[in-house]
Amino acid sequence: MEQTDFRTALERNSQRLFLLSLSFVKSHADAEDILQDVFLKLWTCAPAFEDETHMDKWLTRVCVNACRNLLRSLFRKRCTVSSEEADTLYTFDSVQDRDLFCAVMALPERERTVVHLFYYEDLPIKEIAEMLHVGESAVKTALHRARNHLKDYLKEDGDHA
Amino acid sequence: MHEQYKQAMSGVRPSAQCTERIINMTNQKRYRVRKGWLAAAIVAAVLLCAAFTANAATNGALFDGTLFQNLHIFLNGKEYTYTLSAPERSTDKDGNPVDHYSIDLPDGKSIDAYAAEEYTAFSVDADDVHSIQIVGTDDETE
Structure with missing residues (x-):
């Protein structure tokens, strides 16, 4: 090359x-x-x-x-990347962006990777399942749980603010 | 959600130092070690170390004709027979006797081996040797 x-x-x-x-x-x-x-x-x-x-x-x-x-x-x-560390290492355009990043980082490993591959890499469920060596239903479940966790986390964070 | 997620992650990047380290890798010379060659080199090293350790343990008997008179050297799959001659004897910095065997191989290649009571060492002077095996025998020499 x-x-x-x-x-x-x-x-x-x-x-x-x-x-x-x-x-x-x-x-x-x-x-x-x-x-x-x-x-x-x-x-x-x-x-x-x-x-x-x-x-x-x-x-x-x-x-x-x-x-x-x-x-x-x-x-x-x-x-792990703490929210304080995230502030020093990365630059976020808004507090919401930072909160979403921290919320994703707080997810369990499977949910975190599935969320990233689905929302950032735009990979279809089938391809994510193949990549992670799991079934498609496991990916769907992880995605569903991750969305709920993110909603809870972001709501909780908003309440504290 | 897709766009919101991508927007949130847009500021998350590797450090400039990390990127610089990666670019600097390309300025270094590339060395590729073929696995087969590496395995052959390890086998050769083990065989030679074992042989010269035995030589040291038997006080040089392995190569002085008492145990083995001939070496069958398989170089890149081709066999060469080498008849051992008396080693050059010298002493190391501590005064211990060291035997030096210089085995000349075809095409200008050579193996230099040093055997002392407490250590052995050897080097192969060739850059295209990917398989070397040395077997000692006590055949009658002509």
């Missing part, structure tokens, strides 16, 4: 893959490490891609696998 192609791929995918990693591992540092690993793989051993869509799908798959491997690791230090 040429350096210019690599940079283009990085610019197009870095934020998307970082968010995907973050939705899995819930840790800024781990998500950055995964992002680095994914692009190292792209640089060192990427297959020949038919087009950009093919490359993006390959990157997504590699990223999901890296996240799953990290989550399986017994030695992984469990840490």
Whole structure:
């Protein structure tokens, strides 16, 4: 792969893959490490891609696998992005955006990843199920629960404010 | 909800340092180690270490003709027979005797092995060797 192609791929995918990693591992540092690993793989051993869509799908798959491997690791230090940390690490346009981010981060792992793949990656239920190696009904249930949790969390947060 | 979610996440990005680290990776030279070569190198290392450890334990008997006189070296699948000659003997910085075996292989390749009582070491001087196996025998030499 040429350096210019690599940079283009990085610019197009870095934020998307970082968010995907973050939705899995819930840790800024781990998500950055995964992002680095994914692009190292792209640089060192990427297959020949038919087009950009093919490359993006390959990157997504590699990223999901890296996240799953990290989550399986017994030695992984469990840490999360707190709302205070989110304020220092990221810039949000509004308080609502920040609250939604924190609400998503507060969801259980399965719900968090399903929400992200559905609402950000715009993946259909079937594809999410294949990617996470679960049934379609499990994805639908997780999505349903996540919506309820988000409603409760955002309502509760609004009441406190 | 899709747009609202994407809007909320638009400010969540990896740090500039992270992106810089990724770009810097591409400036480094790429090294690829083929798994087959790596496995062959490990096998060769284990065999040679075992052989030279035995040599040290038997006070040099392995290579001085007492146990083995010939070495059958399988290099990239091709067999070469090497008859051991007397090693060059020297002493290390602590005064311990060290035997140096220089095994010349075809095409200018060579194996240098050093055997002492407490350690063994070897190096293969070739860059296209992906499979090497050394077997010692006590066949009669002609």
